[in-house]
Amino acid sequence: MLDDGQDEPDPDYIRSIRAGLRYWQKKTETMQAGQAMWLDGQRFNLNEAVVQGLRYPETWQDTALLLLQTFDFSEWRGYWHEWTAVFEQALAAAPDQQTVVYGRLQNRLGQLYRLGHRLPEAEAQHEAALVLAQKLANDELLAITYNCLAEYHLEQRDVDQTRAFAQAALDLAQTRPSLERIAAFAHFSLGKNEEFVGNWPAAIDQFQQAIQTWLSLNNNVYLARSWAKLGEIYANTSEFDLAQQAFEEAGAILGPTNNVKDKALVSLRLGVLYYRQKKWARAETAFLEIDPVALREQNELDLLATVYNNLGNVYLEMKRWDSAADHLNLAIALFRERENALELGNSLGTLASVYAQDGKQEGALPLYEEAIQLLRQFPQSQWAQKLLREFGAGYEKLREALGKDTDKQ
Amino acid sequence: MNDLPENEASDLRGAVHKALSHWTKNTADPGTLLIELVAVQQAQSELGAGETPSMLRAATNKVLQEAMADLEKRAPRVVDVLRQRFVYDKTLKEVANMMNFSTHQISRMQRDGIEQLTDKLLAQEEAIGRERARSLESVLPPPTYTRLFGVDELCQELTALLATPEAPWVVALVGMGGLGKTAVSDWVTRYLLKQLSFSHLVWIKAGASHTMGGQAEPPSLTYEKILNQLLAQLFPGARTPLDVADRTMKVRQALKARPYLVVIDNLEAAEDTSILLNYLNDLAQPSKFLLTTRIRVAKQAAIRDVPLDVLSFADSAAFMRHHAAETGVTAVAQATDEDLQKVYAKVGGNPLALKIVVNVLDMLPLNRLLDGLTQNYPTQVLEMYMRIYWQAWQTLSENGRTLLKAMPLTREPADVDYLLVISGLSENAIWPAIEELRQRSLLEVEGDLHEKRYGIHHLTDTFLRTEIIHIPMT
Numbered sequence: 001m002l003d004d005g006q007d008e009p010d011p012d013y014i015r016s017i018r019a020g021l022r023y024w025q026k027k028t029e030t031m032q033a034g035q036a037m038w039l040d041g042q043r044f045n046l047n048e049a050v051v052q053g054l055r056y057p058e059t060w061q062d063t064a065l066l067l068l069q070t071f072d073f074s075e076w077r078g079y080w081h082e083w084t085a086v087f088e089q090a091l092a093a094a095p096d097q098q099t100v101v102y103g104r105l106q107n108r109l110g111q112l113y114r115l116g117h118r119l120p121e122a123e124a125q126h127e128a129a130l131v132l133a134q135k136l137a138n139d140e141l142l143a144i145t146y147n148c149l150a151e152y153h154l155e156q157r158d159v160d161q162t163r164a165f166a167q168a169a170l171d172l173a174q175t176r177p178s179l180e181r182i183a184a185f186a187h188f189s190l191g192k193n194e195e196f197v198g199n200w201p202a203a204i205d206q207f208q209q210a211i212q213t214w215l216s217l218n219n220n221v222y223l224a225r226s227w228a229k230l231g232e233i234y235a236n237t238s239e240f241d242l243a244q245q246a247f248e249e250a251g252a253i254l255g256p257t258n259n260v261k262d263k264a265l266v267s268l269r270l271g272v273l274y275y276r277q278k279k280w281a282r283a284e285t286a287f288l289e290i291d292p293v294a295l296r297e298q299n300e301l302d303l304l305a306t307v308y309n310n311l312g313n314v315y316l317e318m319k320r321w322d323s324a325a326d327h328l329n330l331a332i333a334l335f336r337e338r339e340n341a342l343e344l345g346n347s348l349g350t351l352a353s354v355y356a357q358d359g360k361q362e363g364a365l366p367l368y369e370e371a372i373q374l375l376r377q378f379p380q381s382q383w384a385q386k387l388l389r390e391f392g393a394g395y396e397k398l399r400e401a402l403g404k405d406t407d408k409q
Numbered sequence: 410m411n412d413l414p415e416n417e418a419s420d421l422r423g424a425v426h427k428a429l430s431h432w433t434k435n436t437a438d439p440g441t442l443l444i445e446l447v448a449v450q451q452a453q454s455e456l457g458a459g460e461t462p463s464m465l466r467a468a469t470n471k472v473l474q475e476a477m478a479d480l481e482k483r484a485p486r487v488v489d490v491l492r493q494r495f496v497y498d499k500t501l502k503e504v505a506n507m508m509n510f511s512t513h514q515i516s517r518m519q520r521d522g523i524e525q526l527t528d529k530l531l532a533q534e535e536a537i538g539r540e541r542a543r544s545l546e547s548v549l550p551p552p553t554y555t556r557l558f559g560v561d562e563l564c565q566e567l568t569a570l571l572a573t574p575e576a577p578w579v580v581a582l583v584g585m586g587g588l589g590k591t592a593v594s595d596w597v598t599r600y601l602l603k604q605l606s607f608s609h610l611v612w613i614k615a616g617a618s619h620t621m622g623g624q625a626e627p628p629s630l631t632y633e634k635i636l637n638q639l640l641a642q643l644f645p646g647a648r649t650p651l652d653v654a655d656r657t658m659k660v661r662q663a664l665k666a667r668p669y670l671v672v673i674d675n676l677e678a679a680e681d682t683s684i685l686l687n688y689l690n691d692l693a694q695p696s697k698f699l700l701t702t703r704i705r706v707a708k709q710a711a712i713r714d715v716p717l718d719v720l721s722f723a724d725s726a727a728f729m730r731h732h733a734a735e736t737g738v739t740a741v742a743q744a745t746d747e748d749l750q751k752v753y754a755k756v757g758g759n760p761l762a763l764k765i766v767v768n769v770l771d772m773l774p775l776n777r778l779l780d781g782l783t784q785n786y787p788t789q790v791l792e793m794y795m796r797i798y799w800q801a802w803q804t805l806s807e808n809g810r811t812l813l814k815a816m817p818l819t820r821e822p823a824d825v826d827y828l829l830v831i832s833g834l835s836e837n838a839i840w841p842a843i844e845e846l847r848q849r850s851l852l853e854v855e856g857d858l859h860e861k862r863y864g865i866h867h868l869t870d871t872f873l874r875t876e877i878i879h880i881p882m883t
Contacts, residue, residue: 009880016814016818017818044820
C-alpha cells in the first residue's frame with residue numbers, strides 16, 4: 001500500500017504537535033538568559049514543532065503564542081533571520097486576522113524586517129498593527145505598536161516621530177502595571193533618541209528609568225542592554241569611571257550567557273571608552289575580544305562593520321596605516337551593503353584621514369567628498385555634524401595642500 | 410616482530426646504518442636522518458628542534474641512543490660495537506683490536522646490531538602508532554557497525570587515494586541514504602590512523618544546510634560554517650580572526666603545516682557543491698578531505714568522487730546473516746541462499762533496507778513479506794524503501810507505532826522526556842517501544858552512559874511523513 005491520495009494529517013500526529021508545543025511553551029514560560037542557553041541545544045526540535053504547528057489550523061494558536069513567547073530567544077541568539085520566513089508563514093496561515101495575537105505577530109515580523117534592514121516592509125507591518133490595535137481598542141497591542149513605531153523611526157533617524165511614538169507608548173504603558181515591560185522599552189527608545197540629538201542628561205535619565213524597570217521585572221538581558229547604553233552616554237560625557245562601572249555591570253550580567261551580540265556590544269563600548277581615553281592598545285584588545293564568526297553567522301553585519309571601523313580608528317591613532325586602511329575598507333564594504341549612510345560616511349571620512357596622513361592624498365579626496373555628501377543627510381544628528389566639521393576641515397586642508405579650488409563642495 | 414613487508418624493513422635497516430654512520434656529522438641530508446620515523450618527529454618537537462641540521466641530527470641521535478640503551482639490556486656486546494663504531498667514530502680495525510675480535514667478527518656483530526636496532530625501532534613505531542591511533546580515535550563518534558560487507562575494494566580505493574601524498578586532495582564518498590557512507594568513512598579513517606598516514610584528525614558532522622524557513626543555504630555559508638568548526642577544533646579556545654579571509658588563512662596554515670585528515674560527514678550542500686569543494690581544495694595539501702554526501706560531485710581536478718554502490722547478492726546475504734545473528738533473528742541467520750535471493754530480488758543491496766527487512770522477518774513469514782514487496786528490484790529506490798517500511802510498520806506494536814509516528818517532530822535526536830511528551834506514552838510503555846523500534850532499525854540511539862538521545866534516519870522520516878502522517882516534506 002503506497003500513497004492512497006489521502007492528505008488529511010494523522011490525528012495522532014496533531015496531538016503530538018500540540019503536546020510538543022505545550023512542552024516548549026512550558027520550557028520557555030519565563031525566558032531568561034540561562035534558559036536561552038539550554039534552549040540553544042534544543043532549538044532544532046523547537047523549530048520543528050513550530051514549523052509543523054503552523055501547518056494546521058487546530059495548532060495555529062498554540063504555535064503563534066509559542067512564537068511570541070520565544071521571540072526574545074531568537075533575537076538574543078541571533079536566529080532572527082531564520083525566523084522571518086516563519087513569522088510570514090504564521091501570518092499567512094492565521095485563521096483569523098482580526099485578533100490581538102495577529103497584531104502582535106505583525107509587530108514581531110516588523111521587528112524582524114527591521115533587523116534584516118527591510119524598512120519599508122517593517123513600517124507596513126507596524127502600521128497595519130496600529131490600525132488593528134485601534135480597531136480592537138486593545139491598549140496592550142496599541143502600546144506595543146507605538147513602541148515598535150518609535151523604534152522604526154529611531155532607525156530612520158526621525159527624532160520627532162520617535163519621540164512622539166515612544167512617549168505615546170510610555171503614557172499608555174504607565175496606566176497599567178501589566179504593561180511595565182513596554183514602559184521599559186519606551187524609556188530605552190527615548191534614551192536612544194536623546195542620545196542621537198546629544199541631549200545627554202535626558203538620555204541618562206531615560207536609561208536609568210529603563211534600568212529600574214528591568215530590575216523590577218528581573219529581566220537580565222534587557223537590563224544589561226540598558227546598563228551598556230548608559231555607559232555609552234557616560235563615555236560621551238567623558239565620565240569615564242561611571243562609564244566603566246556601567247559596562248562592568250552589563251558585562252557581569254552577560255558573562256554567564258551565550259548572547260554573542262550583547263557581549264560584543266559591551267566589548268565594543270568598552271573599546272570605545274579606552275579609545276576616548278587614548279588607551280589605544282587596550283581599545284584594540286577590547287575590540288579583538290569580539291567573536292566575528294558568531295556575528296557573521298548571526299548576520300549582525302552592522303555590528304561587525306562597526307568593529308572593523310573602530311579597529312580602523314585605533315590603528316589610525318597607532319599610525320599603523322595599512323592595518324587601519326584594511327579594517328576601514330572592510331567596514332565600508334559592509335556599511336555600503338547595509339545601506340547604512342551615517343556609519344558609511346564616518347568610515348569613508350576616517351579612511352580619507354588615513355590616506356591623507358599616509359601620503360596618499362589623491363586617494364583621500366573622493367573619500368572625503370562621498371563622506372561629506374552622506375553626512376549632510378543627517379542635520380539633526382550632533383555626531384554627524386561633528387564629523388562633518390572634522391572631515392570638512394580635513395578636506396579643505398587637503399585641497400589647499402594639493403593646490404585645488406575649494407568651491408567643489 | 411613487526412608486520413612490515415621485508416623490503417620496508419630492509420629499507421629501514423639501510424637508513425639506520427646511514428644515520429649511525431653520520432652520528433657525528435652535521436649534515437642536513439634527509440637520507441642520513443631518520444625523519445620519517447614518528448619517534449624522531451616527536452623527539453624533534455620535544456627538543457624544540459627547528460629545521461637546522463644540528464637539531465635534526467640531535468633528534469635522530471636521541472632516538473637511536475634510546476633504542477641502543479634499550480637493546481643493551483639483552484645484547485650488550487653488539488651495542489658496544491655500535492657505540493664504538495659510530496658514536497666514538499672508530500674504524501672496524503680499532504674496535505676489533507680494542508675488543509679482541511677479528512674485523513670480520515666485528516663487522517658481523519655490527520650487522521646484527523643494526524638489524525636488532527632496526528627491529529626495535531620498528532616495534533617502537535608500531536607502539537607509537539597504536540597509541541596515536543587510540544588517541545586520535547577518541548575524536549571519532551563510536552562506530553555504528555561491527556563489520557562491513559562488500560566494501561573491501563572501495564575501502565582499499567579510498568585508503569589508497571587518501572594515503573598517497575598527492576592529488577586528489579578532496580575525496581567525496583557519494584551515495585544515497587542508507588548505504589553506509591558514514592560507516593565506510595569511519596572504517597577508512599580508523600585504518601589510516603593505524604597506518605600513521607595522518608598525524609592529525611578532524612571529524613566534522615555537517616548536517617542540515619537549510620534554514621528554518623526551508624531555504625537552501627549558499628555554499629559560501631556552508632563553507633564558513635565548516636571553516637568555523639575547523640577553527641574550533643584546530644585552535645580550541647584561541648581567539649578567532651575577524652575576517653573570513655584571515656580565518657581561511659589560519660586554517661590553511663594549520664592544514665598546510667601538517668597532514669591532517671579532515672572528514673566532513675553528511676555534507677548536504679544542495680547548491681553548487683563544486684564551489685564548496687574548490688574552497689576545501691584550497692585548504693588541502695598535504696592535508697586531505699574525505700566527505701560523505703548524497704549529491705554527486707562535478708568532475709574537477711584534484712577532487713575525486715567515489716560512488717558507494719549497493720551490495721552484491723553474496724554480500725547482501727552475508728550481511729543479512731550477520732545482522733540476523735547479531736540481533737537474534739535465527740530464521741534469517743539460518744536461511745538458505747535461495748530464500749535470501751528472493752529477498753534480494755525484491756529489496757536490492759541497500760544495507761539499511763536489508764537490516765529493516767531482517768528485523769521484519771523476525772515477525773513476518775518470508776512469503777508474506779515478499780508479497781508485500783510486489784515489484785521486483787530494481788524499481789524506484791525510494792518506492793522500494795517505502796514498501797519495506799510498510800512491511801516493518803505492520804509488524805509494530807501499537808506503542809511502537811505511536812512513538813514512531815511522533816518522531817518526525819524530532820529534527821535532531823531528542824531525550825526521552827521529549828519523546829514521552831510528544832508520543833503521549835507512559836514511562837512504562839515508552840521503554841519497550843524504544844527497544845522495539847531500535848531492534849527494527851527504525852530508531853537510532855546516540856549518547857553516552859549518562860545521556861541518551863533518540864532520532865530517526867531521514868528515510869524513516871520520509872516514510873512517516875509521506876505514508877503515515879501525510880505531511881509535505883520540508
